[in-house]
Amino acid sequence: MRTDAPAPAPGASGSGPGLGRIGVVTFPGSLDDRDAARAVRLAGGEPVALWHREKDIRQVDAVVLPGGFSYGDYLRCGAIARFSPVMQTVIEQARIGMPVLGICNGFQVLCESHLLPGALTRNDHLHFICRDQRLRIENANTPWTVDYEQGQEITVPIKNNEGGYVAAERTLDALEAEGRIVLRYAGSNPNGSRRDIAGITNEAGNVVGLMPHPEHAVEELTGPTTEGLGFFTSVLKSLVAAS
Amino acid sequence: MPRVVVDVMLKPEILDPQGQAVQRALPRLGFEGITDVRQGKRFELEVEGPVDDAALARIREMAETFLANTVIEDFTVRVAEQPAAGPSADAGAVA
Numbered sequence: 001m002r003t004d005a006p007a008p009a010p011g012a013s014g015s016g017p018g019l020g021r022i023g024v025v026t027f028p029g030s031l032d033d034r035d036a037a038r039a040v041r042l043a044g045g046e047p048v049a050l051w052h053r054e055k056d057i058r059q060v061d062a063v064v065l066p067g068g069f070s071y072g073d074y075l076r077c078g079a080i081a082r083f084s085p086v087m088q089t090v091i092e093q094a095r096i097g098m099p100v101l102g103i104c105n106g107f108q109v110l111c112e113s114h115l116l117p118g119a120l121t122r123n124d125h126l127h128f129i130c131r132d133q134r135l136r137i138e139n140a141n142t143p144w145t146v147d148y149e150q151g152q153e154i155t156v157p158i159k160n161n162e163g164g165y166v167a168a169e170r171t172l173d174a175l176e177a178e179g180r181i182v183l184r185y186a187g188s189n190p191n192g193s194r195r196d197i198a199g200i201t202n203e204a205g206n207v208v209g210l211m212p213h214p215e216h217a218v219e220e221l222t223g224p225t226t227e228g229l230g231f232f233t234s235v236l237k238s239l240v241a242a243s
Numbered sequence: 244m245p246r247v248v249v250d251v252m253l254k255p256e257i258l259d260p261q262g263q264a265v266q267r268a269l270p271r272l273g274f275e276g277i278t279d280v281r282q283g284k285r286f287e288l289e290v291e292g293p294v295d296d297a298a299l300a301r302i303r304e305m306a307e308t309f310l311a312n313t314v315i316e317d318f319t320v321r322v323a324e325q326p327a328a329g330p331s332a333d334a335g336a337v338a
Contacts, residue, residue, distance in 0.1 A: 076312055083309070112312065119314040121253075126260045166257060166315060192258065 020239040022232075023050040023060035025090070025106075027081050031068035032103065032215055039215040040064070043232035052084045061239045062099035062143070063090050065106025067159075067213055077120060077162050078108030087113060099143040099235050100207045104160055107199070107209030115207045116200055117175070118167030123160070124192025130159040132224040133212055134186040135198055139179050142201050143238035144208045147230040153186055154227035156217035158198075163211040165193040165200075175200055182208055245294045246323035247302050251311045252283035286310055287323065294322050 022040045024047050026033045037047035048060050052070075057063065070081035081087060087109065094100045094115050102110040110116045123129060134155050137148040148154070167175070172195055175181050183199030191211075199210035214228025253259050259281050266280040286306075290298055303320050311318040 075310070079309065079312065111314070117314075119312055121257065121315060122260050124258060124260050126264055164258075168314075192260075 020045045020062065020236045021048050021058075021060045022046065022235065023048045023057050023063040025050045025052060025063060025065050025086055027052040027068070027070035027084065029069040029072050030066050030105070032066040032213065033068070035213075035215040036064045036066040036103065039218045039229065039232045042218050043229055043236055045232065045236050050086055052081070052086050055085045055089045057086065057089050057093065062101070062235050063093070064215075065090070065100065065102040065109050066215070067104030067106060070105055070109060073105070073162075076108075076112070077105060078110075078112040081105075081109045082112040091115060094202075094207050097204060097206050099238065101144050101231065101235070102207075102209040103213055103215060104163070104211055107211055108162070110207060110209045116202055116209045117171050118165055118200070120162050120211070121164045121166050122162050123164055123190075128159070128161040129163070129190050131157070131190070133158040133190060133198075135212055136184045136186045137182070138184055139182045139201065141179075142182060142205045142208050143235050143242075144231050145182060145234050146238055147234040154217075154230070155225050156212045156214050156228040157224065158190055158212045160191065160211055163191040163193065165197040165211070167194065172197075178203070180205075183210055183212070244289045244291070247288045247290055247294060247299070247320060248323050249286040249288065249302065249306045249310050249318055249320050250283060251286070251306070251316050251318045252281060254315055254317055257315045 022045045024033050024037045026049060040047040048058055050057055070078060090100060091113050108120045111119050132155050134153055137145060137150060137152045139145060140148045140150045180201050181197055182201050184196045185198050189196050198212055199208060201208045214231040217223035217225050217228030220226060262280040262282040265282060266277060269277050288302060299320060306318045306320055307313060
């Protein structure tokens with residue numbers, strides 16, 4: 001399922017100058033890789049399928065780690081995926097500035113990879129939760145959020161069983177002080193995440209992890225809103241700005 | 244084959260909703276007097292060759308990098324008691 005030239009997106013010219021190559025990793029157990037690729041295409045980018053067993057990330061400009069249950073979530077969510085060949089390259093590239101977005105299981109993989117601090121634990125109420133969630137953009141300066149306004153509220157789906165964000169108090173304080181909380185739950189906290197954290201970024205700002213699923217809110221037909229598309233248009237805009 | 248046991252537990256300050264659910268169920272089932280339950284994971288590793296200091300050091304490294312997420316979990320490593328052998332050699336707790 002790896003194609004060098006994905007079909008151009010409907011509505012996207014497919015030939016414009018700002019066309020970014022965005023890798024989407026498929027691990028065994030990934031569920032949302034197709035949705036993430038479609039979101040990239042709808043945003044005007046070129047999705048590139050990346051396979052977990054290959055170190056080669058095919059000269060992509062950014063990488064999305066999609067939701068799902070990488071390697072079945074055996075041991076812990078994201079714990080085995082973190083050691084996959086593709087992640088060795090992603091970790092290396094992320095450390096030198098490549099934009100990386102981890103969504104849900106992808107966020108868990110980023111925490112297990114130590115690209116992001118803290119960990120995701122079992123929801124405090126022990127139930128799997130699946131609903132449309134209101135969120136507040138707390139940092140509109142990352143490559144994944146520049147198309148949003150600081151303080152803007154958006155609604156996108158969440159669906160997780162282990163979405164409770166935890167970290168040491170001093171880490172949480174540092175995240176707040178350094179503006180590294182990217183997204184907070186607005187309205188009610190769905191899973192007991194500390195300080196209502198729904199998404200964070202690393203010190204450099206290029207790596208972002210989120211529990212909610214913006215890739216499921218990119219089309220009116222299939223999402224509650226299209227407010228998730230901004231994550232994907234943001235990275236394309238940032239890549240153009242950086243080039 | 245010698246066996247090494249790695250026990251992994253959530254750190255005390257991390258909420259353990261599974262343990263709490265078990266604790267809440269106990270009185271309903273007629274088991275009184277339990278004031279707290281924490282649920283963890285136990286790995287039993289069968290080791291090729293002798294369980295010497297080097298082998299234990301490797302297992303501790305394995306526990307630290309893979310079996311436990313030390314952001315939220317503590318672990319202990321110990322040699323399992325062999326049947327008809329002496330008392331287990333406790334390799335000591337590593338946090």
